[in-house]
Amino acid sequence: MSPFQYTDFPELANVDTHTAHHGNRLEDLRLVTGTGKYTADWNLPGQLYACFVRSDRAHAEIVSVDVSGARQHPGVARVYTGEDALRAGYDKFFVIVNWPGRGGEHMKKPARPSLAVGKVRHVGDAVAMVIADSPVAAQDAAELVTVEYRDLPAVVTVEEAMAEGAPQLHDDAPGNLSFDFEGGSEDAVKAALANAAHVTRARLEITRVAPSPLELRASNVEYDAQADVYHVYTCIQGINMLRKQLSFATDVPEEKIIVHAQDVGGSFGQRSAAYPEHCMQMLAARELGKPVKWVSTRAEGFMTDTHGRANTVTGELALDRDGKFLGLRIDWLADMGAYLSATGSASHTRNPNACMTGVYRIPALYGRFRLIFTNTVPVAAYRGAGRPDIAYVIERLVSQAAAELKLDPAELRRRNFLPPEAFPYKTPTGSTYENADMPAILEKALGLADWKGFPKRRAQSEKQGKLRGIGIATVIENTGAGLFPKDQVAIECGADGTVTAYTVAHSSGQGHETTFAMVIAGALGIPIEKVRVREGIHDKGLIGNHTGGSRSLVGAGSVCKLAAQKLIEQGRSRAAEELDVEPSQVEYSHGAFHTRGSKKHVRLADLAKNGPFATMTEASVGSTFPNGCHIAEVEIDPETGTTRIAAYNTVDDAGNVINHSVVEGQVHGAVMQGAGQIFCEKVVYDQDTGQLMTGSFMDYCMPRAGMLPDIHIVDHPLPSGNNALGAKGVGEAGCTASLPALANAMMDALRPLGIQHLDMPFTPATVWGAIRAARKN
Amino acid sequence: MAKVEIKVNGVKQSRNVEDRTLLANFLRDELGLTGTHIGCDTSQCGCCTVHVNGRAVKSCSVLAVQVNGADVLTIEGLAKGSKLHPVQQAFSECHGLQCGFCTPGMIMATVGMLKDTPNPSEEEIIHGLEGNLCRCTGYINIVKAVKQSAKMLRGKKPAKAAKKAAPKKKAKAAKKAKKSKKAKKAAKK
Ligand code: FES
Ligand code: FES
Numbered sequence: 001m002s003p004f005q006y007t008d009f010p011e012l013a014n015v016d017t018h019t020a021h022h023g024n025r026l027e028d029l030r031l032v033t034g035t036g037k038y039t040a041d042w043n044l045p046g047q048l049y050a051c052f053v054r055s056d057r058a059h060a061e062i063v064s065v066d067v068s069g070a071r072q073h074p075g076v077a078r079v080y081t082g083e084d085a086l087r088a089g090y091d092k093f094f095v096i097v098n099w100p101g102r103g104g105e106h107m108k109k110p111a112r113p114s115l116a117v118g119k120v121r122h123v124g125d126a127v128a129m130v131i132a133d134s135p136v137a138a139q140d141a142a143e144l145v146t147v148e149y150r151d152l153p154a155v156v157t158v159e160e161a162m163a164e165g166a167p168q169l170h171d172d173a174p175g176n177l178s179f180d181f182e183g184g185s186e187d188a189v190k191a192a193l194a195n196a197a198h199v200t201r202a203r204l205e206i207t208r209v210a211p212s213p214l215e216l217r218a219s220n221v222e223y224d225a226q227a228d229v230y231h232v233y234t235c236i237q238g239i240n241m242l243r244k245q246l247s248f249a250t251d252v253p254e255e256k257i258i259v260h261a262q263d264v265g266g267s268f269g270q271r272s273a274a275y276p277e278h279c280m281q282m283l284a285a286r287e288l289g290k291p292v293k294w295v296s297t298r299a300e301g302f303m304t305d306t307h308g309r310a311n312t313v314t315g316e317l318a319l320d321r322d323g324k325f326l327g328l329r330i331d332w333l334a335d336m337g338a339y340l341s342a343t344g345s346a347s348h349t350r351n352p353n354a355c356m357t358g359v360y361r362i363p364a365l366y367g368r369f370r371l372i373f374t375n376t377v378p379v380a381a382y383r384g385a386g387r388p389d390i391a392y393v394i395e396r397l398v399s400q401a402a403a404e405l406k407l408d409p410a411e412l413r414r415r416n417f418l419p420p421e422a423f424p425y426k427t428p429t430g431s432t433y434e435n436a437d438m439p440a441i442l443e444k445a446l447g448l449a450d451w452k453g454f455p456k457r458r459a460q461s462e463k464q465g466k467l468r469g470i471g472i473a474t475v476i477e478n479t480g481a482g483l484f485p486k487d488q489v490a491i492e493c494g495a496d497g498t499v500t501a502y503t504v505a506h507s508s509g510q511g512h513e514t515t516f517a518m519v520i521a522g523a524l525g526i527p528i529e530k531v532r533v534r535e536g537i538h539d540k541g542l543i544g545n546h547t548g549g550s551r552s553l554v555g556a557g558s559v560c561k562l563a564a565q566k567l568i569e570q571g572r573s574r575a576a577e578e579l580d581v582e583p584s585q586v587e588y589s590h591g592a593f594h595t596r597g598s599k600k601h602v603r604l605a606d607l608a609k610n611g612p613f614a615t616m617t618e619a620s621v622g623s624t625f626p627n628g629c630h631i632a633e634v635e636i637d638p639e640t641g642t643t644r645i646a647a648y649n650t651v652d653d654a655g656n657v658i659n660h661s662v663v664e665g666q667v668h669g670a671v672m673q674g675a676g677q678i679f680c681e682k683v684v685y686d687q688d689t690g691q692l693m694t695g696s697f698m699d700y701c702m703p704r705a706g707m708l709p710d711i712h713i714v715d716h717p718l719p720s721g722n723n724a725l726g727a728k729g730v731g732e733a734g735c736t737a738s739l740p741a742l743a744n745a746m747m748d749a750l751r752p753l754g755i756q757h758l759d760m761p762f763t764p765a766t767v768w769g770a771i772r773a774a775r776k777n
Numbered sequence: 778m779a780k781v782e783i784k785v786n787g788v789k790q791s792r793n794v795e796d797r798t799l800l801a802n803f804l805r806d807e808l809g810l811t812g813t814h815i816g817c818d819t820s821q822c823g824c825c826t827v828h829v830n831g832r833a834v835k836s837c838s839v840l841a842v843q844v845n846g847a848d849v850l851t852i853e854g855l856a857k858g859s860k861l862h863p864v865q866q867a868f869s870e871c872h873g874l875q876c877g878f879c880t881p882g883m884i885m886a887t888v889g890m891l892k893d894t895p896n897p898s899e900e901e902i903i904h905g906l907e908g909n910l911c912r913c914t915g916y917i918n919i920v921k922a923v924k925q926s927a928k929m930l931r932g933k934k935p936a937k938a939a940k941k942a943a944p945k946k947k948a949k950a951a952k953k954a955k956k957s958k959k960a961k962k963a964a965k966k
Contacts, residue, residue: 023872023918031877032865032884034812034852041811136795214816214824214878214912265814265878266912298817509876509913661872665914669875672915697821697910705916706903 023661025514026528027263027507036263039218042233044291047220048077050281051138051294053128053145054303055120058154058375058690059167062118062127062147069144070130075137077288079145080129080280082117090114090279093339094248096346096483101181102368108178110170110373112339114249114276114283120149121169121338122375123692124303129280131292154375154690158312158333161374169338169373178336179345179371183353183429188364189318192327196318200401205759206389206739208310208335208683209676210302210700211382213508215265217305221281222291230282233260237271238506238546239536241483245274245342250282261536264508268673269381270306271508272548273341277304302695307683308382310335311348311389317397318364323407325416327364330356330393334371334379341380343548345371348379351386354478357427358394359438359627360416365428375690377683381548383673384732387477388739395473395740396747403751409744410446413474414439431478434720436627436653438474441716445472445651448712449631457633457646467636468646469749473740476627479729480549485620487544487555491520491563492614497591497605499524500532501563504544505556507535510666510731512552515659516560519725523564524604525590533560543618550729553658555621558723563617567604570615575602624720626728628652630671630737632745641768643679643746649712650737655720655728663730664713670734671711676703678742678760701763750774779842785810786854794841800834801825803841804851812852812881816910823909826882826889827851833889835908852881855888863929864888864922873922875913883909887923891930897923 030036067079085091091113100106116125128145132138155161155169161176169176193199219234230252236242239259247254264271281292296304312333318326334348349369356365398416402409417438418425425433446452454470461468490502501520505512517531524531545555568588575593576583579600586593594601607613633647650667657663680701684693694700719726739760746762747755753774758766781798782791785808792807804810804827813836816824825837828850855862864887867873874880883906890897890905897905902923911919 023870025869025872027877028869028874031874031880032852032861032869033856034810034881036877037811038814038878040805040815136797212912213876214822214910215814215876216816263877265816266876268912295815298819298822511875665872665875665918668915668917669913670915672917673912675915696819697817698819702821702910702912703915704903704910705906705920706899708915708917710917711915 025511026517027511027513031263038215038263038265039220039233039235039261040216040295042220044220044222047291047293048131048133048288049135049138049294050284050292051130051142052126052277053130053142053147054300055116055123055125055127057120057149057151058123058156059152060120060149061152062116062120063150064148065128066146067128070141073137073141073144075132075134076141077131077133078284080115080284082113082115082127084283085114085280086117088283090250090283092249093274094245094342095340096342097179097349101179105180107345108173109340110172114279122377123690124300124377125338126276129284131284131288156374156376156685156687156690158335158372158374161372169375173373176373177370178340178373179349181349181369183356183367184365185428186366189327189329189366192318192364193316193329196326197321198319198401198405200317200319200397200404201315202397202400202757203312203314204393204396206309206311206313206392207677207681207760208379209308209382209681210683211268211270211305211308212301212702213266213268213270216296216298216301218295219278219281220291220293221278221285223286225289228256230257230285231260232257232278232282234278235264235271236261236506236546237267237508237548238504239538240504240544241272241546242274244483246278246282249274249279252282258538261506264506267508267547268383269308269343269385269548272343272546273306273380298697299695302700303377303692306341306344306380307337307377308379309389309677310379313389313393315393315397317401319401323405323412323415325360325362328356328362330367332367332369334369335374335376336371337374337376337378339378341378343381343385344379347381347385351478352390353429354431355387355390355476356429358391359418359436359474359476361418361422367429376685383670384477384735385549387732388674388736391473391475391477391736392739392743395475396743399471399744399747409472410442410451413442413472433476433625434722435718436476436625437716437718438627441627441629441651441653442474444714444716445629445631445649448651448714449633449647449649451631461635465638467638467749468633469745469747470631470633471741471744471746471748472629472631473737473744474629475737476625477732477736478623478625479554480551481623482545482549482551482555484543484545486618487559487621488542488616488618489556489559489563490540490542490614490616491567492612493567493604493608494612495605495608497603498530498532499526500534501560502534502537502540502542503556503560504542505535505547505552507547510547510552511659511662515553515662516557518658519557519560520564523561524568550626550731550733553725553727554624554723554729558621558725558727559617559619561724562619563615566615566617571604571607571613574607578602619723621723624655624722624728626652626654626730626733628733628737630741632741634742634745634749636749636767638771641764641771643762643767645675645708648708651714651716652730652733653716653718653728654730654733656717656726657715658725658727666730667713667734668711670732671738672703672708674735674738675708675742678739678762679707680761680763682761781841781845783844783847783849785849786851796842798841800836800839800841800844804836810851810853814878814881816878821910822879823886824879824882826885826909828885828889833886852885855884862888864926867922867926867929871918871922871925873914873918879909879911883911883919887926891927895931896927
């Protein structure tokens with residue numbers, strides 16, 4: 001906790017008047033004063049330091065690992081290799097998918113020792129771990145470890161990996177195929193395609209990107225021998241999700257693993273996974289009897305932190321004469337990297353399947369999803385986890401179809417939207433969309449973006465020698481139902497009247513401490529400064545989901561409201577005793593119970609005079625379906641291929657909004673991650689050697705200030721009946737809509753030159769090359 | 778090993794460290810000032826920005842021994858007693874931070890930028906933030922926060938802040954202003 005108090009800083013002490021519209025989050029004070037606590041800031045007495053020796057090649061047999069030099073280095077406590085991982089039985093990782101695929105076949109889940117055994121499968125695969133008494137001693141000693149390899153040919157793309165005679169990564173996954181999954185009806189789509197007046201086809205790359213939260217991955221593990229308990233301090237999205245995975249990987253019972261975290265510097269799905277480093281630190285901490293700390297470098301981050309997206313998708317959209325959609329076929333190749341992560345496989349099968357119909361009535365749907373191993377970093381969930389990918393495919397197909405049929409892309413969407421009266425709508429792939437009003441959302445967005453004025457703006461750009469384009473995306477997504485069946489929140493009132501709520505969902509920038517506190521303060525009618533939200537607290541034994549899939553407000557947030565209400569109800573009967581009346585005669589308002597016509601009252605705080613007045617509550621919330629329309633406008637300089645985002649407009653239905661500044665911030669950040677992927681971000685591997693070419697922020701293009709102009713944001717809330725707040729979630733919507741909106745705008749600008757297809761990222765070089773080639777023709 | 782003597786946030790510090798110790802590590806590991814963050818190994822992210830003799834510097838790209846004798850200001854030393862620096866205040870008010878990991882560096886870079894360019898244009902702000910990465914905010918509210926802090930530093934209180942200032946606090950602020958004048962005079966002597 002921050003040593004500073006709000007009362008020390010009058011500027012931020014206006015929390016009692018916290019409104020939905022200005023910043024000043026409760027967590028800000030410690031973060032702007034440098035007193036937040038991220039994982040690398042935890043130091044434990046007597047701690048040792050780990051440094052990992054990593055493979056410098058993509059695919060090779062390990063002939064020998066010589067650790068003798070490292071062992072003798074001053075300060076070194078121990079050197080671990082793959083044999084130690086096997087000895088401990090650490091050779092498996094948790095994978096969410098537990099359902100069968102096509103033809104009832106089960107997923108192939110090859111072993112993954114926490115340190116490589118026999119073979120390395122991607123650049124960065126950990127081969128040895130050196131433990132020493134200082135970070136530099138560990139690093140120096142790691143450099144003394146010599147590994148002899150026998151190189152094997154590497155594959156870094158799904159096409160290569162699926163080709164006949166391709167190098168095989170795992171003996172038990174022939175053809176490098178982990179899973180073959182399908183959704184919808186193959187025959188129905190075949191018929192729709194055969195009967196179509198027009199079929200629009202595209203093969204789309206959804207590039208492999210590096211989530212790159214700015215806090216470097218880190219962990220500090222302590223083993224308490226007396227209690228036989230591991231304390232794991234690390235960057236997380238929620239304590240339970242990590243604990244479950246670590247328990248699976250190490251066979252240590254869940255209750256013997258205690259995960260701690262305070263501030264987390266961004267997550268975006270990358271922190272949802274347990275990593276081999278966690279496991280090896282657990283082993284070393286137990287065997288050496290001292291805490292073991294490890295902080296990644298950014299270079300290690302690029303070659304070991306899970307990557308995102310990495311899908312190659314072919315889509316075919318069948319339309320009738322009037323532009324009505326008849327069917328959609330999706331052939332989805334997901335690059336899983338060298339090993340399965342916990343989330344990647346579900347992200348790239350279940351999630352796109354759930355939203356395959358988009359916001360449209362499409363009578364026939366069929367998707368085939370194949371998960372392929374390549375000699376690259378494992379792929380996991382990344383902000384949206386497959387939902388931006390499927391939205392990208394559908395929305396590019398729809399805009400391309402409009403162009404091919406010479407229809408207004410807004411009009412083609414109008415003709416095919418699910419009408420508001422169709423909800424709840426059971427999709428052909430098994431989702432039940434709760435509600436959405438796409439026609440109204442589209443009209444609102446068209447107005448916001450001045451759709452009608454676009455030809456004029458295009459003409460103005462043309463006068464200056466520039467190409468201008470406008471792109472629409474109308475999207476829907478399923479928020480995460482979560483790995484755990486329910487979300488629990490504990491709440492207590494102290495004798496000083498402070499109400500504290502405990503959740504296991506963990507913020508990594510989403511501002512739970514403020515938004516959840518607003519929910520509780522509102523429900524209890526007390527000033528927000530009297531409310532504290534504590535996350536990552538293990539000793540309450542709460543069941544609940546991690547933050548991910550845009551689900552925290554929907555899940556933990558809505559349960560905060562229920563918990564506050566339950567506190568009132570339990571307080572009512574106790575207050576009735578004290579007031580000596582029937583509970584039905586007791587009224588509650590603003591932190592106190594009273595009876596009508598009597599001046600006597602009992603404050604919440606009074607109920608806590610003999611110890612905290614506490615309760616716990618829970619709910620199962622399942623998925624919600626946030627939806628919306630984004631319209632982007634771009635201007636390209638054909639001489640250089642550089643693009644300026646000229647305008648960006650969003651109309652989102654995130655359900656009821658609690659904190660507008662936080663919601664806007666989520667939209668800003670997610671749209672920027674979409675823009676980053678569309679315009680510059682891409683993880684590149686050398687085709688021949690499998691070397692990682694984008695191993696630092698010098699080579700991997702991160703979006704910087706100014707890439708995105710201010711966004712025009714308008715809400716269109718249709719409350720959800722799924723949870724007590726009527727919220728739908730917003731964390732990922734910006735990614736889902738921005739990928740297609742921006743790409744459609746680019747294609748709209750380039751199509752008049754005869755450019756029919758271009759994949760992301762639309763870098764200046766790519767765009768310039770395409771324009772040059774088109775002009776030559 | 779090398780002896781390093783630096784004044785950090787107004788306090789003299791002296792340590793014997795390995796020659797290769799970076800200023801960022803010196804601040805974090807030797808002094809426990811963990812508000813200075815490390816986000817990369819290639820001087821790209823700016824999370825580690827501090828001030829050395831009044832100039833914004835990426836502390837991961839200087840050795841501790843290089844700044845021997847210097848005056849270093851870190852995020853922990855920016856607030857004056859119970860008063861946040863206007864840039865800290867503006868970042869919070871404009872929701873210019875989410876996870877907060879880039880924030881200390883962003884704030885120190887902004888303070889540095891506004892020293893040179895007290896009234897920056899949008900382009901100057903974007904240029905000034907080029908050395909700082911943020912993965913959460915899309916920079917939109919960071920740019921707003923820089924604009925607002927520039928206004929505050931030039932003496933134009935934003936309407937919201939002005940309204941909040943209760944008479945008591947004004948009196949306190951006036952006292953403090955006097956004190957700081959005295960302090961300045963003393964410093965001159
Ligand atoms: S840590 Fe200094 S610039 Fe990244
Ligand atoms: S607020 Fe998270 S990196 Fe900037």
